Amino acid sequence: MKTPTKTANVTTVLAACLTLANIALAQSVPTPAVKTVKSDPIVLTPFEVASDQDNGYAATETLAGTRMRTSLRDVGASLTILTPEFLRDLGVNSFEQALLYTPSVDSTEGDNTDANRAGGTQMRFGTGQSYSIRGFNTNAGNQSISHDFFTALEPTDNYNLERITLSLGPNALLIGVGNPQGTAVTSTKRAQLQRRKTEVQTQADSNGSLRVAIDHNQPLIKDKLAFRLNLLHDEAREFRKYEGKNQERLTLSISAKPWANTKLTLNHESYSLGTNASSLVWGFDGGALRWAAAGKPTIDFTPAGQTWTDTRPYLDATGKPIPVARGVVDTDGFVDSRNDFDPNLVLAQITGNTQVYTVGLNLPNPMINTRYQGQLSGATFGGVSSANYQSANPWAMFGLSKSTNLNGGTWKDPSSAQHGRWSQLLLEQKIAEGLYLELGGNLALYNQSQAPNFFTTVTIDPNRYLPNGSPNPGYLVPYADNAQMQFRPIKNRSAEYRATLSYELDLTKRHSWFGKHNFAGLYQTTRSDADQDLTRVFNLATVGLPASGGWSSDAVNAGNGLQTRAYFVNGNVPVLPDSVQVLNNLAQLNSYGKLLGATANESAPLNLSRISFLNPLKSKFTSKAFSFGWQARWFDGKLVTVVGYRKDDTKSYGVPTVRNVANPAIPGSATDPLKKTFALAQDIPYNDQPSIVADGQSRTYGGVYHVLPWLSLTYNRSSNFLPVPNASWVDPLGRPAPNSLGKTVDYGVRFSLLQGRLALGVNQFTTSADNQSRNANASVGGTRNILSRLRTNYKVPGDPYFRDLAEAGGYPVDTGNTSDTWSYVAEGYEMNLVYNPSRNWRVSLSGSVNTNKLGTHLEAVGAYLYADSKYQGLGTWKKFASELRKIEAGQASSIFNLNPATATAKAQAAADALYLEQQTAAQEKSYLDDVALNGVTTARNGKYALNGLVTRVFNEGRLKGWTVGGNYRWRSENTIGYQRLTDTAGVPNGRVDVRRPLFGKELWDLGAMVSYQRRIFSNVNLRTQLNIQNLPNWQTPRLVRSDYDTNAIYGTTNAIVPVLWELRRPRNYVLTATFEF
Helix, strand or coil, X not given: CCCCHHHHHHHHHHHHHHHHHHHHHHXXXXXXXXXXXXXXXXXXXXXXXXXXXXXXXXXXXXXXXXXXXXXXXXXXXXXXXXXXXXXXXXXXXXXXXXXXXCCCEEECXXXXXXXXXXXXXHHHHCCCCCEEECCECCCXXXXXXXXXXXXXXXXXXXXXXXXXXXXXCCCCCCCCECCCXXXXXXXXXXXXXXXXXXXXEEEEECCCCEEEEEEEEEEEECCCEEEEEEEEEEEEEXXXXXXXXXXXXXXXXXXXXXXXXXXXXXXEXXXXXXXXXXXXXXXXXXXXXXXXXXXXXXXXXXXCCCCCCCCCCCECCCCCECECCCCCCCCCCEXXXXXXXXXXXXXEECCCCCEEEEECCCCCCCXXXXXXXXXXXXXXXXXXXXCCXXXXXXXXXXXXXXXXXXXXXXXXXXXXXXXXXXXXXXXXXXXXXXXXXXXXXXXXXXXXXXXCCECCCEEECCECECCCCCECCCCCCXXXXXXXXXXXXXXXXXXXXXXXXXXXXXXXXXXXXXXXXXXXXXXXEEEEEEEECCEEEEEHHHCCCCHHHCCCCCCCCHHHEEEEEEECHHHCCCCCCCHHHHHHCHHHHHCCCECECCCCCCCCECCEEEEECCCCEEEEEEEEEEEEEEEEEECCCCEEXXXXXXXXXXXXXXXXXXXXXXXCCCCCCCCCHHHCECCCHHHCCCCCCCCEEEEXXXXXXXXXXXXXXXXXXXXEEEEEEECCCCCCCECCCCCECCCEEEXXXXXXXXXXXXXXXXXXXXXXXXXXXXXXXXXXXXXXXXXXXXXXXXHHHHHCCXXXXXCCCXXXXXXXXXXXXXXEEEEEEEEEEEEEEEECCCCCEEEEEEEEEEEEEEEEXXXXXXXXXXXXXXXXXXXXXXXXXXXXXXXXXXXXXXXXXXXXXXXHHHHHHHHHHHHHHHHHHHHHHHHHHHHHCCCEEECCCCCEEEEEEXXXXXXXXXXCCEEEEXXXXXXXXXXXXXXXXXXXXXXXXXXXXXXXXXXXXCEEEEEEEEEEEEEEECCEEEEEEEEEECCCCCCCCEEEEEEEECCCCCCCCCEEEEEEEECCCCCEEEEEEEEEC
């Protein structure tokens, strides 16, 4: 692929900068650092802080306690502030990487409670910025991130940030409506009125990343008018091909002080990102393990358009019979039934029309209908089929490299293309002595083209022949299917306006004990709109083909949809055929004319087109909020108290289900409702009445008692609530998601020792979250599979009993946006230590002890599963399986109209019965296992955590200008599963036994840093820095789940074996050159 010119230009700039740095280091004589230019101080309003007052890693002031500037020592809430110097020494640019060095924060990689983690679903459906706070985890991108206390729609980057503040636990004064675990507040770089300053930073790493950031501050009229421009070009690369992101960002800040008591600030950012996010937890197909253990049986006969019955012929392409599998004893030695070639039942036949675009085999016609082909059955662990379990080294089996990226997206066509802008205007006015007013507004627009496709479930093709009987070049070759094939255009908008009035009352004139009091009132209005179309590629030419051939007249039936498949011949990974690639090549795919199928029925014509397969996710959220805060300093400042109250009135509006789009390419579409498709979000108006009306009241109480100059005691009690802004979120029973409520109580002690050089804070917390709404799709995945099977195999062919089974999208569980609630209580301790023993040393240590107890959850899923109706419910599905077993045994069914006298019907009944039994068992087991965890402590990444960053600066001597340092993260052993209840013979037959958890191993992460700083010209300072990530280059994957080996794949039935692992990122060298002038 030809390298873009833009990349070449950046490479040239980077090379020039680094060359200049090397020349300067080789030829320059060491000189003192650039001295700060003295100027008159700027008086700040109560609504802003200055990072230049920070002392190394220690911040001195914050807005994150009350939204008013406050000395950090007077804030009782649990805060962690990452200063610019801290971020610089770590050498990280991403928001989530920086937060990993704060207490009670962790990535959600390795979360063994999310079935979609292996495929990277969580990361790829969000922004990729995924982490947990105090053990609370929500969907990616929904972690209450804000910039300057306005909601951030976009993924953040450090290039335009002054600092990052993490507020742990709910804080009504700070965020009001927000997640109960806490919030991360970023402070945007603002134009400074006094001094011209420019910083140019270039960065490259051993993964091939290239980054150039420019920060220029320019006063136009000193102390009156200035602008600040931040530019970013970023090509971030990870160790796997196409993993990372490209960024082009611009932030402009204008500050004006037209009068002595008035300040105006305008901030604007425009951005364009292309992101390919991949999970470190991979998901190769566990069925390959079972298949290998069973002797690797293959399908050496032609499909012939027939199911695997005992009456059909089993012949090769030349018409000769097929010898039985090794170990099978048969009278004639040839295959006459399934048991002759698959005695251990590790293969399954595809019985429905399945249209697949195939890459990697260079086929003349890659458009294949895989009906009648075989595939590997899922492995059974813990008593149910589990597709994504694998050995510690599946790459050996499949011949793939660990650096292989099995998620869709290229640099030209990323899986997530994002662009947008936000503009912010702030007016700060001093009205009278001690009385200040801030008026602010923020408008944001966010667009995303999302293709959350992944090819991580790698399996083996056991078919010697293609459906038409020709030789299969993919025989025994690893491949992966992408069944989702979704493309989601997203458009979000937000408009927020606020007015804050602050007044300081000084009562020290009456008595010093009465102190100073700050009062603040806030009024804020918010409106946010979110549109998301759910589209896939369907073959319009197969809509309405004869039902007797297995086709459906429902335009959005899965049988009419297009899937994709990638083969990995000799370990080679082609450009993965995700939905972006398919859309870019629709004309070429249609040019093949028809599908390659087993018979004329399966060789249907092609007319591929992208259509909406479900109602769009469209919602409007409005909020009006009022809050009041009172901060008082009593007894000469020895006691600082905070009282806050906030009231939010919110409404969420949804849209009706509209399926009215007729397509001329579908005959009968104008009159047949089933042949219509869903409308786009832009064409559907909001409902007149809100779907959800929620009013919440939140309170904050806190205080800091300075017992001695070096000892302080802290207390904070706060609450907040989080209404569900997306009205399309409903539970499996069709009910809207409820409000989430959060509460926290923090007690702490702080020490300031060694004349302020050592600051140590320790706090104990109890944080609860009730009714936290989360996506529950993983908990009803089996349900959707069962309904899809019933539609395809019985409703579509015309079975009378299933005539009124709703089409896809007709039930709440069909939407792909099913929600439910989780409740948690987190308890623990957090520690922050900053030590500057001299001007040569900087030390930052943090740690936490987290006990996160899972409370009541998935109540709606349980109610749905155990409430039987005609087509839904565990009891109903078990009854269906029983009726199908009757047909298999040659008996008539009271439900299904399959003819028990025919071999084909009996084979279909057997396959469908097995499928329903497996899916029902998996669905019930998953739910019961979840319920068993009620009241149990979970530890996804370990209960104990420590983080550290230590640097040594040489200010004199032969090493003058050099800095060396190191950083580390440590996590204690994680919970990787639970043993199960057993019968009298010791065989596991029940739910998980929460009294007997299984543990993994502790996790270490070590890094190092060395830098050199010097003046290279009269007014130019250069800092060259090398960071080494994963210094020891630890590569052993981390175990994140174990389970029972039901099929004795590893040799012993029901032995506890490792089944899910997490990769470690290899060592990475990051070289940064920063010019300041």
